[in-house]
Amino acid sequence: MSSKKQAELVTIALQMAAEAGLRVWSITTDGTAVNISTFRELGYDFTTSFDSMVTKFKHPTENYYVYVILDPCHMLKLARNALGSLKSFVDEDDNLIQWNFFQSLDKMQESEGFTLGNRLSKQHIQFQKHKMNVRLAAQTLSSSVADAIEFLNVSMKLNQFQNSDASKDTWEEILRSTTSYLLGLKTNTDVKQPLSKHPRKTFVIGFVASIKSTVEMANEMFTSTINPFKYLLTYKYSQDHIELLFSCIRARGGWNNNPNCLQFKYAMRKMLLRNAITASKNANCQSFPGVASHSIIPFFHTRKHKAPLNNLVETDANTTGKVYSAPQGNTPEEIMMLEHLNTTTTSEFLANVLFLHWTFYCIQTCSRA
Numbered sequence: 001m002s003s004k005k006q007a008e009l010v011t012i013a014l015q016m017a018a019e020a021g022l023r024v025w026s027i028t029t030d031g032t033a034v035n036i037s038t039f040r041e042l043g044y045d046f047t048t049s050f051d052s053m054v055t056k057f058k059h060p061t062e063n064y065y066v067y068v069i070l071d072p073c074h075m076l077k078l079a080r081n082a083l084g085s086l087k088s089f090v091d092e093d094d095n096l097i098q099w100n101f102f103q104s105l106d107k108m109q110e111s112e113g114f115t116l117g118n119r120l121s122k123q124h125i126q127f128q129k130h131k132m133n134v135r136l137a138a139q140t141l142s143s144s145v146a147d148a149i150e151f152l153n154v155s156m157k158l159n160q161f162q163n164s165d166a167s168k169d170t171w172e173e174i175l176r177s178t179t180s181y182l183l184g185l186k187t188n189t190d191v192k193q194p195l196s197k198h199p200r201k202t203f204v205i206g207f208v209a210s211i212k213s214t215v216e217m218a219n220e221m222f223t224s225t226i227n228p229f230k231y232l233l234t235y236k237y238s239q240d241h242i243e244l245l246f247s248c249i250r251a252r253g254g255w256n257n258n259p260n261c262l263q264f265k266y267a268m269r270k271m272l273l274r275n276a277i278t279a280s281k282n283a284n285c286q287s288f289p290g291v292a293s294h295s296i297i298p299f300f301h302t303r304k305h306k307a308p309l310n311n312l313v314e315t316d317a318n319t320t321g322k323v324y325s326a327p328q329g330n331t332p333e334e335i336m337m338l339e340h341l342n343t344t345t346t347s348e349f350l351a352n353v354l355f356l357h358w359t360f361y362c363i364q365t366c367s368r369a
Contacts, residue, residue, distance in 0.1 A: 003037035011060045018062050025217060026067040028237050030074040031202040039068050048196040048204055053212040068207035069211040071135045071239045078136040084127065087198065090192060092184025096163055101149050102140065104160040108152070114353040116148035134240075156348060175215060179208045210237075229266065231323045242282035 010027065029035045036046065043057035056065040083089065089097040106125050108113045119139045123130065128138050139145070153161040182204050186192040196204045214234060221229035252267035253259045259267060271283050
């Protein structure tokens with residue numbers, strides 16, 4: 001479908017929503033070329049400057065603006081794909097952001113058998129077959145992975161993690177400084193080119209545009225003279241809602257991922273008769289917590305060990321090591337940890353991981369006392 005045709009459909013949809021008494025604040029989409037061209041047709045202006053970028057357009061029949069959001073989850077996947085493809089970025093201070101740091105962290109965690117409090121795995125590194133999975137992209141570019149890389153660089157001073165300071169999470173800064181950071185990213189080539197002008201620019205422009213739309217929309221919502229908003233839930237902008245809906249529709253067709261009009265009609269009718277929408281566990285995004293009970297506050301339960309861990313026993317007064325027994329009934333994870341504890345010598349990496357887990361266990365135990 002061409003961008004002009006899509007722009008016409010968007011205009012008709014906005015007009016119908018206004019006739020029904022609905023106020024449309026924003027339109028969320030992914031970063032495909034046809035979608036970006038569609039917004040240009042509507043008055044959107046993409047530039048490489050935060051101040052000159054126009055992220056809204058006039059409603060066709062009402063006296064207010066409609067903001068544009070390029071789905072942050074989709075932009076996160078594009079950022080991961082760009083880093084995995086180009087192998088390295090350079091920020092505005094000429095610090096390197098290298099994909100090799102993620103690969104080295106995965107290799108070290110796999111060889112040691114423990115992780116530094118993150119979910120990085122081979123599936124995250126070899127993501128080519130799972131490019132559409134938001135969870136893998138978010139876990140790869142997460143603060144926990146950044147903290148692990150920083151720990152291996154600063155505390156353990158490993159050579160393969162030197163100069164990894166630029167990989168530290170910068171999203172804690174205010175939104176405006178984040179846009180400056182994104183617009184300052186460059187390619188790590190002989191002639192450095194801003195990523196905002198590179199063929200892989202979509203994630204940079206998308207994040208900056210979404211941030212500007214969010215800031216301007218929030219200011220308008222909070223300062224409105226009629227029914228002003230008290231807070232803003234930015235997750236409501238995302239495409240996860242329609243992604244989960246599509247996942248449920250596809251699940252109704254079994255092996256058929258492309259239902260026809262009649263199958264779509266019956267799938268929607270069957271879903272409307274249910275109390276809640278439950279997406280497949282293999283969907284591209286995670287389902288909402290507490291959706292089955294429609295509860296705002298989720299309720300959790302703790303699962304006790306099937307068998308308590310045995311106390312450590314010294315086998316001989318002259319031996320320097322301590323032997324831990326692993327009785328039947330322990331989980332495989334507990335048995336593996338006990339086997340690691342049986343060894344008299346451990347690596348510095350493993351010692352730090354065990355210290356982390358032991359500290360967390362002591363805190364949890366003391367809090368229950």
